[in-house]
Amino acid sequence: MASTKNHDIKDPGLAEAGRQRIEWALREMPVLKLIGERFAREKPLSGIRIAACLHITTETANLALTLQAGGAETILCASNPLSTQDEVAAALVEYGIPTNAIKGEDSATYYEHINTALAQEPHITVDDGADLVTTLHTKRDDLASNIIGGTEETTTGVIRLRSLEKSGELKYPIIAINDAETKYLFDNRYGTGQSTIDGITRATNILWAGRKLVVCGYGWCGHGIAMRAKGLGAHVIVTEVKPVRALEAVMDGYQVMPLMEAAKVGDIFITISGDKNVIDKAHLQVMKDGALLANSGHFNVEINIPALESLSRSRREARPFVEEFTLNDGRRLYLLGEGRLINLAAAEGHPASVMDMSFANQALCMEYMAKNRGSLETRVYPVPVEIDREVARLKLDAMGISIDKLTPEQEKYLKSWQEGT
Numbered sequence: 196m197a198s199t200k201n202h203d204i205k206d207p208g209l210a211e212a213g214r215q216r217i218e219w220a221l222r223e224m225p226v227l228k229l230i231g232e233r234f235a236r237e238k239p240l241s242g243i244r245i246a247a248c249l250h251i252t253t254e255t256a257n258l259a260l261t262l263q264a265g266g267a268e269t270i271l272c273a274s275n276p277l278s279t280q281d282e283v284a285a286a287l288v289e290y291g292i293p294t295n296a297i298k299g300e301d302s303a304t305y306y307e308h309i310n311t312a313l314a315q316e317p318h319i320t321v322d323d324g325a326d327l328v329t330t331l332h333t334k335r336d337d338l339a340s341n342i343i344g345g346t347e348e349t350t351t352g353v354i355r356l357r358s359l360e361k362s363g364e365l366k367y368p369i370i371a372i373n374d375a376e377t378k379y380l381f382d383n384r385y386g387t388g389q390s391t392i393d394g395i396t397r398a399t400n401i402l403w404a405g406r407k408l409v410v411c412g413y414g415w416c417g418h419g420i421a422m423r424a425k426g427l428g429a430h431v432i433v434t435e436v437k438p439v440r441a442l443e444a445v446m447d448g449y450q451v452m453p454l455m456e457a458a459k460v461g462d463i464f465i466t467i468s469g470d471k472n473v474i475d476k477a478h479l480q481v482m483k484d485g486a487l488l489a490n491s492g493h494f495n496v497e498i499n500i501p502a503l504e505s506l507s508r509s510r511r512e513a514r515p516f517v518e519e520f521t522l523n524d525g526r527r528l529y530l531l532g533e534g535r536l537i538n539l540a541a542a543e544g545h546p547a548s549v550m551d552m553s554f555a556n557q558a559l560c561m562e563y564m565a566k567n568r569g570s571l572e573t574r575v576y577p578v579p580v581e582i583d584r585e586v587a588r589l590k591l592d593a594m595g596i597s598i599d600k601l602t603p604e605q606e607k608y609l610k611s612w613q614e615g616t
């Protein structure tokens with residue numbers, strides 16, 4: 196039987212500070228709050244064990260409390276070694292939610308924590324980047340038969356899980372939370388946009404106005420970062436590999452060019468592509484002295500850090516989350532937050548108000564999986580459209596915004612083909 200005393204955090208003494216921050220975040224999460232109140236009455240997750248690998252933030256704490264209200268037994272571990280808020284982890288343990296996460300943990304501890312979460316023998320897995328599901332599939336596939344389903348929070352995780360599905364090796368159904376409109380249009384765009392700028396500002400205290408910012412990748416996250424940086428007065432250059440997205444960036448008013456050209460002129464570089472070695476050795480070799488390098492994509496592989504190390508004669512911490520690399524030719528390049536997602540490493544991640552929608556999708560999809568236990572196929576599903584729409588409706592309600600309704604005449608018109616000019 197799964198054990199219940201299984202947590203590993205930095206310092207239990209931080210719990211009170213964590214509790215205050217979790218409560219503050221809940222003020223901004225009215226949709227999740229409503230769901231939590233209903234869950235407390237209906238207990239849709241009663242008897243269900245959930246292993247959740249998420250960034251340990253105030254918003255995640257409110258999701259975990261919502262699941263707890265719904266009757267679930269949840270165990271948490273971090274989805275990134277640098278994204279944990281230690282005071283939040285401490286508070287979660289006090290709330291009775293075993294949490295395994297310490298900011299700055301090494302890779303061995305990170306995977307040890309994932310294994311502790313899996314040892315809870317979950318019925319539902321919740322992932323952000325697919326490390327938990329990958330570990331389960333490669334090392335603990337004995338657990339799969341017990342699992343109702345899983346959810347995946349981010350673009351990179353959904354890509355990995357679709358590839359697992361394609362290889363025929365996926366062992367249980369997954370719902371791709373990232374692909375809900377009420378997730379990627381808001382969390383990826385407005386959340387990553389604001390919080391990435393926030394992380395870099397907190398780490399460096401730079402002025403954005405007048406700087407040349409190079410955004411590598413113009414997906415929904417890249418859209419948000421470019422838009423917010425432009426608003427602060429930065430000159431934004433976008434690099435892309437997809438023609439349509441590059442064209443969109445041009446018409447959104449940005450300069451578009453190959454990274455090899457942008458590398459020579461950029462003051463700040465942000466990778467947000469979900470791809471590997473986007474900033475590679477050749478780019479590092481031509482960058483200006485003093486350039487800042489940050490990543491906000493899921494994994495720390497977007498900037499070729501081994502290449503940066505090989506080009507450097509020395510390195511030192513210039514400020515917290517800012518490492519100065521002095522290259523053999525004397526130029527200095529600054530790597531922020533170890534090349535890990537800068538918005539979570541150096542700031543607090545997305546504001547709660549936007550995570551309200553992402554995590555409302557999570558909670559409602561877990562309820563959906565519990566209700567449809569046994570009837571889902573082993574594949575990667577989109578978020579049911581009724582859930583996506585319900586989250587938007589509840590968010591508008593919470594914001595005090597009402598919208599129009601189609602008249603019967605309009606409904607008929609929009610479904611017909613007979614009427615023309």
Ligand SMILES: NC(=O)c1ccc[n+]([C@@H]2O[C@H](COP(=O)([O-])OP(=O)(O)OC[C@H]3O[C@@H](n4cnc5c(N)ncnc54)[C@H](O)[C@@H]3O)[C@@H](O)[C@H]2O)c1
Pocket residue numbers: 349350351352379382383387411412413414415416417434435436437440467468469470473491492493494536537538539544545
């Ligand atoms: N920091 C956060 O809090 C946060 C939040 C949400 C998503 N993410 C992560 O951010 C990354 C991007 O997410 P998204 O939803 O914008 O993805 P997306 O797939 O919509 O966009 C990525 C873009 O990068 C482009 N790209 C790929 N390789 C490239 C290269 N070598 N050079 C230039 N462009 C390249 C792609 O063509 C694509 O347009 C993912 O890893 C995702 O998991 C991070």
